[in-house]
Amino acid sequence: MLEALLNLLFPPQCPACNNYVEHNGYWCDSCLSRLLKVQKLPLESDLGGVFDKGVWCLGEYDGILKKLIADVKYNKKKSAIKAVQYFTKKGMEKLEMEDTELITAVPLYESKMKARGFNQGVLLFSPAVSARKMDFSEVLKRVRDTIPQFNLKYEERQKNVRGAFALQEDYVHRIKGKNILLTDDIFTTGATFFECGKELKKAGAASILGVVIASGRK
Numbered sequence: 001m002l003e004a005l006l007n008l009l010f011p012p013q014c015p016a017c018n019n020y021v022e023h024n025g026y027w028c029d030s031c032l033s034r035l036l037k038v039q040k041l042p043l044e045s046d047l048g049g050v051f052d053k054g055v056w057c058l059g060e061y062d063g064i065l066k067k068l069i070a071d072v073k074y075n076k077k078k079s080a081i082k083a084v085q086y087f088t089k090k091g092m093e094k095l096e097m098e099d100t101e102l103i104t105a106v107p108l109y110e111s112k113m114k115a116r117g118f119n120q121g122v123l124l125f126s127p128a129v130s131a132r133k134m135d136f137s138e139v140l141k142r143v144r145d146t147i148p149q150f151n152l153k154y155e156e157r158q159k160n161v162r163g164a165f166a167l168q169e170d171y172v173h174r175i176k177g178k179n180i181l182l183t184d185d186i187f188t189t190g191a192t193f194f195e196c197g198k199e200l201k202k203a204g205a206a207s208i209l210g211v212v213i214a215s216g217r218k
């Protein structure tokens, strides 16, 4: 009721071109087909060894998508959350992942989690994951602090995150033989993603598929 009234007063608009759309968070078809670029990322061999089903990316970390993700992380902007959730759901529909048994995300530090109140990976993938009648499992945890990655080179990033993750006690014996999907919002060098994937492989995962919303890699 309230939504219907709000939609009447403020008709929902596509986040990329401002054309009117049916519901809040929806993108118009032409922007969606232009910006949704589901592709398997080229990976270094160590990464490829861990992600045997590849790391798939839904769009380019640029323009409106980059802006929306920043609005989610730093401003908790509701319209941005809905827009990226819709984008992610549409992108995930293009992926084959029928044999996925467990879905998890790169964990945040506890301090960051408290400050932000949510893990953006989990938040942004949630509608896509529930559309597949699945839930997120909190498989991994951070076991030591790392410094922010953005000013570091790849080797420094690798060093920075090495050994920073471990399995949650509940999952130590529940990974063996499972097909796992690991998600994150942005993929830059992949150092953090790789560390998480390595832990899952060490615990005996049968296969790992990575999905990220956006990446600057081509």
Ligand SMILES: [Zn+2]
Binding pocket: 014, 015, 016, 017, 018, 019, 027, 028, 029, 030, 031, 032
């Ligand atoms: Zn549009």
